[in-house]
Amino acid sequence: MTAQTYAPLTPETLAQRLGSLPELAERVGPADSWTVKEVGDGNLNLVFIVSGSAGQAVVKQALPYVRLVGESWPLPLKRSFFEYHALIRQEARDPGSVPAVWHFDEAQAIIAMEFLFPHVILRQALVEGRRVRDLGERLGLFCARTLFRGSDLSMKPADRKADLALFAGNVELCDITENLVFSDPYFDAPLNRHTAGLEPAIARLRGDLSLKVAAQHLKLAFSSRAETMLHGDLHTGSVMVTETEIRMIDPEFATYGPIGFDVGMLIANFLMAHLSQPGHEVAPGDREAQQEWLLFVVEAVWDRFEAEFSRLWRTERRGMLYQARLYEDQGHGLAAEQALADLLGQIWRDMLGFCGIEMHRRILGLAHNADFERIADTGRRAACEARALAMGRQLMLGAGSLPGIGTVAAMARRMNREDHL
């Protein structure tokens, strides 16, 4: 079927089209036992759950347009190719971190993979006030391992350059990030939308020249600093969890970019979850413990990222950069430690900048977060969002002088007591 012309799957045709694949039959059972449900609730793709006598599978298929918008916004099927290539690299670099891939059909833009159960989308769990054991630690490990091992700190130079070239083809999804994340929030772009009442806060941001300069420096960094393979869209909607298990999904935005990008986007989404909690209160103060836990997660993400990145630096630095033959082998291990500290400092500053950008675009751009969107009272929602906007600005412009993740958590706590509308 790879030779067939592309055709979208339907629940009715799926078993007939994929049932003869041995990699599915052996895990799900014979095709005549399959039942198929379309469950895609994302913005872009078809997603099916296939249940059979032996087990279950998820079948994800790209559509040639943005599902949320329709055929008027075409988007190439090739994103499925990049998602597949990112998934197999993430699995190799951090085993068990992503769903197992069972089948990939490039022409049909289909990935068949492990069905995660009873996992739910992390963002949904956070909105409901639920917690996940070791969440920040697991996410920090994922970032450190995939980002370190996709870079010239670890890979053979020819392999990294080949991957750089491969993911440079992911033009249209990068274009979404480049425009919707880095530019649209900072002017009155057609696709933007925002909560009523936020206008004065928005006018302040869009009149802040230093902020607009910083945003474009970050766009330059995102588009030109090809340090490692990014997940590219690592927010709390790209994480599936049970109370004890955590998997990363949907890396179709994968591209080579700065190490700090994924970590910054992730932390931004926990800070927004934190700042949105007052909007979900039923009784005064009933979200305070959840708020503190979210800051605990923020600190754990960074701390574990830093610790694991440092461990890999000291034990797996086999790429062409900062080679041991220049440092440790010359009795200059101190140079290796200094270089690591410098690099972590750069990643930290980048991370804060990308974190701030993400907090802005989720409130001012096209794609909003359920964390804020589920706050029905627009006045309460705007109050929460205005705090996130102010904090995002501070992270972007204060990145050079914020000493550590504890300061960021303290800043978030402080924001809850202030009015930024």
Added chain:
Amino acid sequence: MTAQTYAPLTPETLAQRLGSLPELAERVGPADSWTVKEVGDGNLNLVFIVSGSAGQAVVKQALPYVRLVGESWPLPLKRSFFEYHALIRQEARDPGSVPAVWHFDEAQAIIAMEFLFPHVILRQALVEGRRVRDLGERLGLFCARTLFRGSDLSMKPADRKADLALFAGNVELCDITENLVFSDPYFDAPLNRHTAGLEPAIARLRGDLSLKVAAQHLKLAFSSRAETMLHGDLHTGSVMVTETEIRMIDPEFATYGPIGFDVGMLIANFLMAHLSQPGHEVAPGDREAQQEWLLFVVEAVWDRFEAEFSRLWRTERRGMLYQARLYEDQGHGLAAEQALADLLGQIWRDMLGFCGIEMHRRILGLAHNADFERIADTGRRAACEARALAMGRQLMLGAGSLPGIGTVAAMARRMNREDHL
């Protein structure tokens, strides 16, 4: 003939193999009028001058190994492909800056191009104490135009990403830069060589941990910051000149990298020419005027680069970065000027770092400069080289606080009066 198996040209076979190409016949004349001379004096390739009844041409062919070393150091023919693609982009971005390309045969790794006459290699002219009108200005313009117009400041994002992917294939030549330029000088690598008597100065450099950290940060920048298409090897041996005309040649090291790289390498080669002059004195002081002129060139390269880059920023900024719709169109032209200043500051600091690296590798690594090598007296040579090593270190570690190119020139003048052996 593109379908033929690769075979090196010889003066005897060239007319038979290329004589039927109309793009050569019309410029050089019929093949039976051709005389062919092999003149390659570089490290890598075959170079022929073809003379006929109507004119002349240069035919350059890659060999599947490093000519200087022999078949024991294989090097892919594909470098000819990257040279061709770089040449046509440089011509488009700065018309008249490179030889006109008349024919390219990928399978045979052959580029046939305009014969430059009476041009000589700039480095040779400098060693002889000759000058070239408007040299620094022309080089500064070339850098600004090719570097600006090969970046996301100017190109369509999909085009830049396609070029990024294309040049990411230039693995083996990048590998030469990555190892020979950024790493080998800083430890006792097998391919290194140096002038007798330099040992104490070398020991100081290789014991300087901060310097070795800075060198690897620059290697990371070179390999990951895919800002623009670089020439990649822009030293004074890659420039051909008459007293009034200037052309850039040999961009086979082309790759995407940081804007400051080409400018830094270029300025390093003029600083080395400057510091080598005392070694070429016949009578005391007879090279002083040439020395001052070389510093004038250094200042002109940077000043013109900065001026032209700024002009292009203000008039041709049509890429996805720092868009006018965010700045000028909102009445925030000041933000565009601030962003330009920030970016030029970053390029300046990068330039100084790469400049220092180039000064080190030309003295400590495999590929040395005629500027120093032609100083027969090894004691005098080592004295000049030790000054270049010390100055290179200062540029790398002082990059964050050197205020302008005049300071760099003043530093060079000062060095001539000091003993750094």
